[in-house]
Amino acid sequence: MFGKFFFNQRKALSAAVAVLAMAPLSGLAVEHPNLVIDAADVDAMQGAVAKPGRFRSAFLASKSAVDHALQVPLAVPVPTDAGGGYTHEQHKKNYQLMYNAGVLYQITEDPKYAERVRDMLLAYADLYPTLPLHPKRRPGAENPGKLFWQSLNEAVWLVYTIQAYDLIRPSLSNAEAEKIEQGALRPVAKFLSVESPATFNKVHNHGTWLTAGVGMAGYVLDEPEWVEQALLDLDKSGKGGFLRQLNTLFSPDGYYNEGPYYQRYALMPFVTFAKAIENNEPERGIFKYRDGIVMKAIDTTIQLSYNNLFFPINDAIKSKGIDTSELVLGVTIAYGESGNPQLLDIADRQHQILLSGDGLKVAQGLDAGALQPYPFKSFAFRDGKDGDEGALVVLRQQTDGDQALVFKPAAQGMGHGHFDKLTWQFYDRGEEIVTDYGAARFLNVEAKNGGRYLQENETWAKQTIAHNTVVVDETSHFDNNLKIANRNHPELLFFHADDQVKISAAEIDSAYPGVSLKRTLALVNNPESGNSFAIDVFGVESSQKHQLDLPLHYNGQLVDTNFRLQGFTDSLKALGTNNGYQHLWLKARGKPDSGLAQVTWLNDNGRFYTQSSLVDGKTELLFTELGANDPNFNLRSEKGFIARRNGARSHTFVSVLEPHGEYNPSKEFTLEAESQVQALQHRQAGDLELIAIGIKNGATQLLAYNRSSNVPEELENIFEYDGRKYQFTGRAKLFQITN
Known part of the structure; x- marks a missing residue:
C-alpha cells in the first residue's frame, strides 16, 4: 500500500x-x-x-x-x-x-x-x-x-x-x-x-557529547571549521577534541576509563559522530582509526555485562543494560559496518530495530536466520590509554550456573571512579551474589537532589568500606584524594583462563603509605565432582601494625554461621564515624576459633552461598546493615560482613565462596543447604601457591598456581602435597584428589 x-x-x-x-x-x-x-x-x-x-x-x-x-x-x-x-x-x-x-x-x-x-x-x-x-x-x-x-x-x-x-x-x-x-x-x-x-576541550564523556553535537552540526550547516574543531579542539592543537578522546579515554582493548556504565553512555556520541564522519569523509577511515577502537569499544561494552546488565562499578546505576538506546545504536552501526553475525545475537536480545540503513541490515539478518551465538569470554580488559594502568578482569564459567567473577585492579576512572582498588563481585544463575553498591543516586527523580548524585555518593558509595576490598585503619584508599588516586593504579600481575581454571592477580602499594596489597582471585570448576568455587587470596604487608578490614557485601538472607554470634537487637550503633563506617549499623559480631569460619546466605535465585574463610583465632567477623546516619533514607538497606584483623603487620585473608543446593518454596523442598567444604588450607612451595579445599565426601579440590608475573606456557611445575608429587605446565591447574 x-x-x-x-x-x-x-x-x-x-x-x-x-x-x-x-x-x-x-x-x-x-x-x-x-x-x-x-x-x-x-x-x-x-x-x-x-x-x-x-x-x-x-x-x-x-x-x-x-x-x-x-x-x-x-x-x-x-x-x-x-x-x-x-x-x-x-x-x-x-x-x-x-x-x-x-x-x-x-x-x-x-x-x-x-x-x-x-x-x-x-x-x-x-x-x-x-x-x-x-x-x-x-x-x-x-x-x-x-x-x-x-x-x-x-x-x-x-x-x-x-x-x-x-x-x-x-x-x-x-x-x-x-x-x-x-x-x-x-x-x-x-x-x-x-x-x-x-x-x-575536556577529555571526558561530557566533552565527547559536545564535540559530537558541534561536529555533526558542522556537517549539516556546511561549517567545516566546526568539524575540525570538534576533531582537534577549539584551537585545533589536538590537545582535546574527538580524536584525543578516542586516543585517551579508551585502552587498546576498548575499555573506557570510567567503567562500563559510562562506557555505555559515552558510546552514543562516539558511534554517532563516527558514522557521520564515515558518511561525509570516508577518506578519514574513522572506523579503522587506532586499530578500530570504535568497534572494539562496542564489543567491550557488550562483554562488560552479565544477564544483560552492565557490571555496576564506579558511579553506576544497576538497572542499565545492553538494551539501552546507546548500545542498541552501537550494535546496529557495528553490524552495519562489519556484518558480524554474532552481533545479531545481541540485537535479538535488545528487541529493538532502529529505523536506519544499518537497522535495516540488522532486521534483514535476523529475518534470514543469520544469527550466531555471541561469545562472552574471560578476559583482562587493560586500562589506560596505553594499556598499562591495570585492568578490569572478567572470569566466566559457562558450567554450573553461568558464573562470572569481576576483579577490579583498574585505574581510578576520574571523578566517577570509586576508591576500591582490588575489589570484586560475583554472579551466578542470573543474580549478583557478591555485590557492589554502584552510585548513590536516584536518576531523574527530582525529589532526590534533582536526580543528581546524593551526598551519600561521597560519604558512602565511593568509600572503600562500601566495596569488597581491604580497608586499613578505617581510612579509604588514597585517603579519599582523587588527584592522588588518578596518579596511581594497580599492577596486573597475571591473567590465565582455561576450561577449569580462570585466575588473575594484581597488587598495589600506593593505596596506603607503607602498605602493600596483593590479591589473587580464581574461578574454578571441576566437572568430575560438579563443584565450583570462587577462591580469594588477599595478602597485606606493612612494616607497621594496622587494623585490617575485609568486607564482603552480599545479596540475600543470612541463613547460618558455624560460629556463635552476639546479636544487637535492643539498640544499634554505627560501626564508625567517618569514611563510610558511619553509615553501617553493627548488627552482630563473633570471633570464630582458629580454623574454618563459615557464613551461609540464601539468594533470591533459590541457591545457597557459603563463604568459608581460613581464620587464626584473632580475626573477628562483624555483621552490618546499611542505613545509619541516613536521615533522608537515601541509602538502600544492604547487608555485609567484615573480617577484621587487629594489630597486624602482615596478614593473608584466604576464603572460598561456594554456591550450593536449592530452595524451592513453591514445591516445598530444600536440597544441600549446608556447605560441602569442611577444611581449607593455604600453602606455599617456592613460586607455587596451593589452595586445598577439603570436601565432606573425603575428596580434596587442590588449586595450584604459579604466582610469578611471567610464566611460559610450557613451564613445568612440580610440587609435593601430603607426600605425593604433582606436576602441571603453565600457570595453574585444578586437581581432584580422592582418598
Missing part, C-alpha cells in the same frame, strides 16, 4: 530539492540527509517497509507512537527544573520526537512529520535567544546549560536535533531554515563550543 505513495511523493520531493540546492543558505550545498542516515539508506528503507518482516514491524510501531505524540499540543517550555522535572523531561521528549518524526518523514514523505519538527524548531528559535543560564545549574560549575541544568544535556539535545533538522531540511523554505539556524542551531553550537571551552 506504501509503494505508489512513495513513488509519487519522491518525484515531488526530488523537484523541491533541485530548487533548494541552488539557494545560498548554509547547508544546502550538502545533500540531505547526510549524517547517520543518507539518501541510499532512505531508498532502501522505503522499499523495506512495504514488505513483511522485523523492519516493517518496527516502522509501524514507530509510526503509531509518533502519530499519537502528534495529537498532543506542541510544548517548548521555559526551562525551570533540574533532572526529572517537567521542563527537563519535556525537552528530552521534544528532541526524541523530532528525531523520530524526521526519520518517518524521510521514509513516508508525509509532510505532517516534517511540519511538527519545523514548528518545534521554530519555537526553539524563538525561545533560545532569550534564555539565561539555567536556574537549577550547580553553583560555580564550569558546565552550566540553558535548556538543561548542565551543558551535557544541551549537547545531547543538539546531537538529536541536528539529525532531525538534517532529515527535514529539504521540506523547509529559505526563511524557515534561516530562522531555525540563526535562532537555535547556531547559537546552541556556539554556546557548546567557544562559550564552553573548558568542557568542549
Whole structure:
C-alpha cells in the first residue's frame, strides 16, 4: 500500500530539492540527509517497509507512537527544573520526537512529520535567544546549560536535533531554515563550543557529547571549521577534541576509563559522530582509526555485562543494560559496518530495530536466520590509554550456573571512579551474589537532589568500606584524594583462563603509605565432582601494625554461621564515624576459633552461598546493615560482613565462596543447604601457591598456581602435597584428589 505513495511523493520531493540546492543558505550545498542516515539508506528503507518482516514491524510501531505524540499540543517550555522535572523531561521528549518524526518523514514523505519538527524548531528559535543560564545549574560549575541544568544535556539535545533538522531540511523554505539556524542551531553550537571551552576541550564523556553535537552540526550547516574543531579542539592543537578522546579515554582493548556504565553512555556520541564522519569523509577511515577502537569499544561494552546488565562499578546505576538506546545504536552501526553475525545475537536480545540503513541490515539478518551465538569470554580488559594502568578482569564459567567473577585492579576512572582498588563481585544463575553498591543516586527523580548524585555518593558509595576490598585503619584508599588516586593504579600481575581454571592477580602499594596489597582471585570448576568455587587470596604487608578490614557485601538472607554470634537487637550503633563506617549499623559480631569460619546466605535465585574463610583465632567477623546516619533514607538497606584483623603487620585473608543446593518454596523442598567444604588450607612451595579445599565426601579440590608475573606456557611445575608429587605446565591447574 506504501509503494505508489512513495513513488509519487519522491518525484515531488526530488523537484523541491533541485530548487533548494541552488539557494545560498548554509547547508544546502550538502545533500540531505547526510549524517547517520543518507539518501541510499532512505531508498532502501522505503522499499523495506512495504514488505513483511522485523523492519516493517518496527516502522509501524514507530509510526503509531509518533502519530499519537502528534495529537498532543506542541510544548517548548521555559526551562525551570533540574533532572526529572517537567521542563527537563519535556525537552528530552521534544528532541526524541523530532528525531523520530524526521526519520518517518524521510521514509513516508508525509509532510505532517516534517511540519511538527519545523514548528518545534521554530519555537526553539524563538525561545533560545532569550534564555539565561539555567536556574537549577550547580553553583560555580564550569558546565552550566540553558535548556538543561548542565551543558551535557544541551549537547545531547543538539546531537538529536541536528539529525532531525538534517532529515527535514529539504521540506523547509529559505526563511524557515534561516530562522531555525540563526535562532537555535547556531547559537546552541556556539554556546557548546567557544562559550564552553573548558568542557568542549575536556577529555571526558561530557566533552565527547559536545564535540559530537558541534561536529555533526558542522556537517549539516556546511561549517567545516566546526568539524575540525570538534576533531582537534577549539584551537585545533589536538590537545582535546574527538580524536584525543578516542586516543585517551579508551585502552587498546576498548575499555573506557570510567567503567562500563559510562562506557555505555559515552558510546552514543562516539558511534554517532563516527558514522557521520564515515558518511561525509570516508577518506578519514574513522572506523579503522587506532586499530578500530570504535568497534572494539562496542564489543567491550557488550562483554562488560552479565544477564544483560552492565557490571555496576564506579558511579553506576544497576538497572542499565545492553538494551539501552546507546548500545542498541552501537550494535546496529557495528553490524552495519562489519556484518558480524554474532552481533545479531545481541540485537535479538535488545528487541529493538532502529529505523536506519544499518537497522535495516540488522532486521534483514535476523529475518534470514543469520544469527550466531555471541561469545562472552574471560578476559583482562587493560586500562589506560596505553594499556598499562591495570585492568578490569572478567572470569566466566559457562558450567554450573553461568558464573562470572569481576576483579577490579583498574585505574581510578576520574571523578566517577570509586576508591576500591582490588575489589570484586560475583554472579551466578542470573543474580549478583557478591555485590557492589554502584552510585548513590536516584536518576531523574527530582525529589532526590534533582536526580543528581546524593551526598551519600561521597560519604558512602565511593568509600572503600562500601566495596569488597581491604580497608586499613578505617581510612579509604588514597585517603579519599582523587588527584592522588588518578596518579596511581594497580599492577596486573597475571591473567590465565582455561576450561577449569580462570585466575588473575594484581597488587598495589600506593593505596596506603607503607602498605602493600596483593590479591589473587580464581574461578574454578571441576566437572568430575560438579563443584565450583570462587577462591580469594588477599595478602597485606606493612612494616607497621594496622587494623585490617575485609568486607564482603552480599545479596540475600543470612541463613547460618558455624560460629556463635552476639546479636544487637535492643539498640544499634554505627560501626564508625567517618569514611563510610558511619553509615553501617553493627548488627552482630563473633570471633570464630582458629580454623574454618563459615557464613551461609540464601539468594533470591533459590541457591545457597557459603563463604568459608581460613581464620587464626584473632580475626573477628562483624555483621552490618546499611542505613545509619541516613536521615533522608537515601541509602538502600544492604547487608555485609567484615573480617577484621587487629594489630597486624602482615596478614593473608584466604576464603572460598561456594554456591550450593536449592530452595524451592513453591514445591516445598530444600536440597544441600549446608556447605560441602569442611577444611581449607593455604600453602606455599617456592613460586607455587596451593589452595586445598577439603570436601565432606573425603575428596580434596587442590588449586595450584604459579604466582610469578611471567610464566611460559610450557613451564613445568612440580610440587609435593601430603607426600605425593604433582606436576602441571603453565600457570595453574585444578586437581581432584580422592582418598
